[in-house]
Amino acid sequence: MEPSKNQKSVDGPDHDVPSDRSAQDRWIAQLEERLIDSERLACVGELTSTMTHEFNNLLMTILNYAKLGMRHKDEATREKALSRILDAANRGAKITSLVLGLARPGTGNLDPIDLVATVNDALVLLEKELQKYRIDVQKELSSVPVILGSASQLQRLLLNLITNARQAIKENGTIRIIVKHEPKTDSVVLTVRDNGAGIPKEVLPKIFDRFFTTKSGPDASGKGGTGLGLTACKQIIDEHRGRIRVESTVGKGTAFSIRFPVANTARATPAA
Secondary structure: OOOOOOOOOOOOOOOOOOOOHHHHHHHHHHHHHHHHHHHHHHHHHHHHHHHHHHHHHHHHHHHHHHHHHHHOOOHHHHHHHHHHHHHHHHHHHHHHHHHHHHHOOOOOOOEEEOHHHHHHHHHHHHHHHHHHOOEEEEEEEOOOOOEEEOHHHHHHHHHHHHHHHHHHHOOOEEEEEEEEEEOOOOEEEEEEEEOOOOOOOOOHHHOOOOOOOOOOOOOOOOOOOOOOHHHHHHHHHHHOOOEEEEEEEOOOEEEEEEEEEEOOOOOOOOOO
C-alpha cells in the first residue's frame, strides 16, 4: 500500500520522520524494537570473544587427555582421561546451547522457568570473566516456585546485571546473587548486589533511560557504554510483569532487586 501524501514510509531508520502522528508513533516503536534487538545481538557478540578463549581451553583439555589416554594402557589412567574429556565436552555443549539460545529472537511465549537454574546458566557464561577480574560470587539460591518467562530474555537480564556489577567493582570485589520466594506477595525475588562504586543519588532516576550512561565507552572486555543495557533490562522485567527496585550508596555498592510473580502453572505453556 502506497503512503498518503502527508505520510512518508516507516520501513526503516534511514527514512525521514513521518509527519502523521500515528505513523510517527509506529516509526518510533520500530526504532525502539530495532535498538533493543541490536542490544541483544551485541550481548551475543560480546560473549563470543570470551567464549572463543574458553573453547580453546576446552579443546586443549580434550587433546591433552586424549594423548594421555593413548600413551597409557592402564585402565585407571584411561578412565581418568575419558572422564576429563567428557567433562570438557559437556561444558562446551552447555556453553554452545546457552549462546545459541541468546542469539535466537524471542517467540513471545512465556514458559515455566526455574530462576535458580537460569542464574547458574548465566554464571557458566561469565565464569572466566569473573575469575579474570577476581570477583567473588556468593550465591544464596533457595528452592523457589517457577515463574512464567522467556529463558533467553531472563538470561540477557542476568548477564547485563552481573556484568554491570562487575564493572562497578572493577577488580577484587564481591557480587551476591540471591533468589528467594516471598510468600506474602507470592513472588520470586532476584537480587544482584555488588560492593562497587555505587550510583550517585542524582543519577539514580536516569539509569533506565535509553542511551543514558556514565561510562565513556566499552571497558577492556569490550562490554558496556551503549546506554542500552539497563533499558533492555527494564523492558524484559516489564514484559515479565516484574517490578524492580534499586538501592545504592556511593562507595558501598548497589543492589538490584526484582520481583517476579509466581507462575499459575495451570495456565502455563509447557516448556519445549
